Amino acid sequence: MMIKEIITVILLIVGCFFFLAGTLGVLRFPDLFSRLHALTKADNLGLGFIAAGMALHIASPWAVLKILSIWFFTLLASSTSCYLIARFQKEKEQPTDRKEGE
Amino acid sequence: MSVLIDSLLAILAIYLALQCLLAQRLIQTVFIFFAFGLALALTWVRLGAIDVAITEAAIAAGFMGVLFLDALRDFSPAVSKKQQNLEAVRNPLPGNDTKRPILPRLALGLGLVLFLLISLEAVWNTPEGKGLTVVTGVMLPDSGVEHPVTAVLLNFRAYDTWLEIGVILMGLLAIFAAGGKEVYRKSGMTAEDPVLRQVILFFTPILFLFGAFLLYFGKSGPGGAFPAGVLWGAIGILLHLGGRPVLTVIPRWLLYLILTIGPGFFILLGFLLMTTGSTLFEYPPAYAGILILIVETMAAISIAAALTAIFTNLNQMSEEPDKIESNN
Numbered sequence: 001m002m003i004k005e006i007i008t009v010i011l012l013i014v015g016c017f018f019f020l021a022g023t024l025g026v027l028r029f030p031d032l033f034s035r036l037h038a039l040t041k042a043d044n045l046g047l048g049f050i051a052a053g054m055a056l057h058i059a060s061p062w063a064v065l066k067i068l069s070i071w072f073f074t075l076l077a078s079s080t081s082c083y084l085i086a087r088f089q090k091e092k093e094q095p096t097d098r099k100e101g102e
Numbered sequence: 103m104s105v106l107i108d109s110l111l112a113i114l115a116i117y118l119a120l121q122c123l124l125a126q127r128l129i130q131t132v133f134i135f136f137a138f139g140l141a142l143a144l145t146w147v148r149l150g151a152i153d154v155a156i157t158e159a160a161i162a163a164g165f166m167g168v169l170f171l172d173a174l175r176d177f178s179p180a181v182s183k184k185q186q187n188l189e190a191v192r193n194p195l196p197g198n199d200t201k202r203p204i205l206p207r208l209a210l211g212l213g214l215v216l217f218l219l220i221s222l223e224a225v226w227n228t229p230e231g232k233g234l235t236v237v238t239g240v241m242l243p244d245s246g247v248e249h250p251v252t253a254v255l256l257n258f259r260a261y262d263t264w265l266e267i268g269v270i271l272m273g274l275l276a277i278f279a280a281g282g283k284e285v286y287r288k289s290g291m292t293a294e295d296p297v298l299r300q301v302i303l304f305f306t307p308i309l310f311l312f313g314a315f316l317l318y319f320g321k322s323g324p325g326g327a328f329p330a331g332v333l334w335g336a337i338g339i340l341l342h343l344g345g346r347p348v349l350t351v352i353p354r355w356l357l358y359l360i361l362t363i364g365p366g367f368f369i370l371l372g373f374l375l376m377t378t379g380s381t382l383f384e385y386p387p388a389y390a391g392i393l394i395l396i397v398e399t400m401a402a403i404s405i406a407a408a409l410t411a412i413f414t415n416l417n418q419m420s421e422e423p424d425k426i427e428s429n430n
Contacts, residue, residue: 073308080301087295 011053018046040082115141132170139163152324160332246390247321260383302344327398331405338410364404
């Protein structure tokens with residue numbers, strides 16, 4: 001029991017660290033693309049670690065499945081929105097580039 | 103420890119609310135409003151009102167946020183020069199001119215004083231006993247559901263819930279009245295982006311399933327028609343944004359039918375029950391469970407259609423500013 005709790009706490013702390021790093025990146029990075037990078041990558045990892053920690057803490061099969069699906073869907077949604085925002089910004093910056101590429 | 107978390111949450115919610123009101127740019131207001139909705143949802147969770155938290159997160163933070171974002175249009179942090187000028191004209195920054203109108207400050211101050219007074223009142227005059235919790239617990243076996251909140255919403259106080267569904271319909275009617283109702287069009291709405299299209303197609307069945315789960319789970323736990331309706335409405339909004347506007351596919355009479363079937367069935371059932379000698383919305387205990395499930399399903403369908411129609415109409419209204427202006 002003791003070891004399980006220690007691992008849970010470690011996972012949660014690592015998750016919080018990634019969230020903190022991601023937030024720092026959003027606040028400090030110079031342009032939209034690097035901020036997006038910091039936000040999505042770090043937050044997905046942070047949420048993954050926190051989800052793993054909570055799954056270990058609750059340790060009932062259904063709850064684990066639900067927590068993991070929350071993580072998976074958030075991963076999918078946030079990476080898609082990251083891609084969309086980045087594409088929007090890129091098209092706004094160079095409106096002619098994309099038409100030539102296609 | 104929990105006192106610390108609760109106080110931090112309370113301070114955060116009030117701080118975000120103030121920031122939301124005082125933010126200088128419209129875009130900041132919208133994003134702080136998102137954060138405020140989530141802080142409020144967390145507060146409801148801490149207060150033990152999971153139903154309210156789900157609805158708050160779904161409608162206030164989710165749906166209202168989508169509407170605000172749609173109203174903003176340009177939501178990249180680097181605001182275009184044109185929009186910046188536009189905003190500067192509309193709401194001049196407070197630093198530049200000292201002659202800021204006194205009325206907003208007065209309203210804000212009055213609101214704060216009122217809020218303070220209400221909080222003090224709530225702290226000093228906590229009700230004796232447990233309020234209506236005991237009564238609800240006693241009546242719960244007759245309600246047909248196991249979750250007290252659902253029992254109150256769909257059985258004991260069903261009339262209030264019926265009116266709430268009506269409020270959403272009234273909102274849609276106001277939008278119809280302001281923007282005209284013939285605006286759905288197909289052309290130029292194809293999603294050019296394969297990633298977006300695939301993700302939307304992937305999320306559609308999941309959102310539907312999750313909505314159905316919340317709907318059915320509502321009888322024994324937090325959930326019910328409103329969160330389910332919002333999730334199903336999200337399907338419609340996503341499909342609309344992804345270039346498959348659902349409202350162009352179905353005929354208009356079907357849309358009206360779907361919009362009114364929830365409140366319509368609800369009130370018809372109430373009147374039918376009255377003919378058997380009971381009062382409005384007094385379900386016979388033997389059939390209460392199944393009746394509530396049917397009512398909730400119909401209500402969720404109507405709410406979903408209404409939210410989709412609200413978003414679609416506002417979306418197309420903001421896409422055609424010339425047309426709206428000429429109408430005015």
